[in-house]
Amino acid sequence: MIESWRWYGPKDPVSIEDIMQTGVSDIVTALHHIPNGDIWPVDEIKKRQQEVAHSQHLGPTNLNWSIVESVPVHEAIKKGLPERDKLIDHYCQSIKNLAACGIHLIIYNFMPVLDWTRTDLARTLANGVKALSFDEKALAAFDIHILKRKDAINDYSAEIQNKAALYYESLSKEQKDRLTKTIIAGLPGAEESFTIKDFQAALDEYKPISRETLKENLCYFLERVLPVAESVGTKLAIHPDDPPFEIFGLPRVISIAEDYRWLFEKLPSKANGITLCAGSLGARADNDLPNLAREFGDRIYFTHLRNVRLSEHDRSFYEADHLDGNTDMYALVKEILNIEKRSHAVYMRPDHGHQMLDDLNKKTNPGYSCIGRLKGLAEVRGVAYAVARELESQ
Known part of the structure; x- marks a missing residue:
């Protein structure tokens, strides 16, 4: 697996110099200051690339911005409003601009109103x-x-x-x-x-939008952006719903294996891929992550490795140690390495670490403190090393 690290830019409490010490090779970031729906300009992309590649204190970082997480999909596109065509054109131009700068993997989601939700x-x-x-x-x-x-x-x-x-x-x-x-x-x-x-x-605006309508709007979006992505060698990797069930009456479209089967049957382009988020999908007991990886391996271009511990009584969960939740991380990592063995390289990043040790005294982005993610990276890295040795001997 190609190890990466999510960075929120120069204002992130976890600095580029900190990330250099983790041993990862690639950076996952985005231009968070660009309003949703606007085109990402080439000069802004190059500026962020330079911020990743060069430390003011240490010089060249040997880090590469290779994954965009995310280019947000505007709510008007999700709702199918008349202005969506112009916004999709903007999205296509951002894909082209990123590709012109050498960035060819874009993460996005199609969750209405809210991104990941916790209490x-x-x-x-x-x-x-x-x-x-x-x-x-x-x-x-x-x-x-x-x-x-x-x-x-x-x-x-x-x-x-x-x-x-x-x-x-x-x-x-x-x-x-x-x-x-x-x-x-x-x-x-x-x-x-x-x-x-x-x-x-915002919730009221989704009242007339059923799950089927949201799926249609996702297809409308992808039918227009995938050919552009193909033309410049870019892959899009949709992030699953988080949590992977309806909340606040909002429809969900990417939560279970059947959703992926539908997506790839409708849009078979190889530019149409998956971000396999183990924590998001793992929040449903009926999602078998190793089996999902086995079935959809040729579409998995990026993976978020984290774990959740599910309640036995309801749909509650908390984010556990990376090797200690309901998902069998050993089996999942083995499937990812099998994908690489037979098909293509898969980027990964340690996701949502615990706030611990010295980070308990710091203000950090929720889930994105440094030490907890570094602990998760070390654990997953160890599992991957052991599994790779096992596969080599077979």
Whole structure:
């Protein structure tokens, strides 16, 4: 696997000099300052490349910006609004501009309104580290009692409704505000930050959009961008829904194996690929990650390696150590290395590490502190080394 590291640019608390010490070769980043829907200019792309390639303190970094995560898909494209054609043209030009600068792998997602959603960005685990987590009763408490979304109650079991009511009553105003901010104030990679009123308005705009309509809009987008990607040797790799089930009544289109089968049947272009996010897909017990990798290996161009520990009682989960969640990381890494053995190189990055040790005293992007990700990288790197030796002996 080609090891990479996500970097949020010069303002990231984890500096390029820090990343040089991890031993990775490639950088995953984006032009976060460019508004969604605007064309990424060549000069801005080259500026970021220079920031990656050269340290003011250490000189050449030997790091390469090879993966864009992400070029966001504008909400108007997801909703199928009249202005989508112009926005898709902009997207196509960004693909061309990135390719002209030598960057040929673009990550994107098709999640409406929100990017990845959690209810706690700093859950303290038994050993004192802090982890991202998703608590279904907390989500229901927000949805039913704070947002007060119409028909929200129909999306939760009676047991979760009862737990949510008790949980809501136990919260102070400060805790309610923190829960609200965690869910809707914008996470790394999210498109917007919302007030309650704004958030409800955004959800309302999706009321007439069914899952089938969202799938049609995804196809409309890809039918126009894939030929452009093919023409410049670029691959697009869709990130799965996170979490991989409906929340707030919003449709989901990339959550299970059947979704991928549909996607590749509709759009067989080899430029149409996957970001296999083990944590996102692993948040459903019915997603078998090694089997997914085995079935769709020829489409996996990038993988996020992290793990989640699922609740036995509901859809809750927290982000565990990389080798200690419900996903068999050994089996998954073995499948990825088998892909490389028979087909093509796969980029990987350690995803969503715990906040731990000295990072507990720092302000970092949720899930993207340095030490926790470095620990995850070391663990996965060790597994990959062992598996590679095993495969060589076969």
